[in-house]
Amino acid sequence: MALHLTVDPDAPEPPYEQIRARIAERARSGALPVGYKLPTVRGFAEELGLAANTVAKAYRALEADGVVETRGRNGTFVAAPGDTAERETAAAARAYAERAHRLGADRAAALAAVTDALRAVYGD
Structure with missing residues (x-):
């Protein structure tokens, strides 16, 4: 399963917040299952046409919210809710x-x- 997101440059929310909100919603709804490995920061940034720091900021916010967990060099995964x-x-x-x-x-x-x-x- 690939993570397909689009970022609207004209939206009032900044790009990192759009990424954070969409991944969080999909994780909470079950569309992204627990244990799903998110794309690398660089790879996802390239796919979206954004700076790597933008995607990294979204991932950090998701981790702070408990939506994802980072397992060192193994990557970032959807965490168990709750x-x-x-x-x-x-x-x-x-x-x-x-x-x-x-x-x-x-x-x-x-x-x-x-x-x-x-x-x-x-x-x-």
Whole structure:
């Protein structure tokens, strides 16, 4: 299975974000199975007509999100879903709650800010 993506140079999102979002969506939907080996950074950049640093930035973001894992010189692979994403989400929520508390926000204000942020990102 080949990874066919296109990058729209006129899109409002930068190319690395387009790559990140499309790979993440395919991995989460199962279109890219766990263990699928992604193309090399250089090879994929060449295929897309982009700088290698652009693809590398997308791969780093995907790894930080737990969507892929890099196995040294063996390459980059689609990771098993769940564990990393859940752990990172819980850590981000905890960090937000601690920061809101330090800033003096009460529970209702902190929850309202989260609700507004979720609505802005996920839509309503």
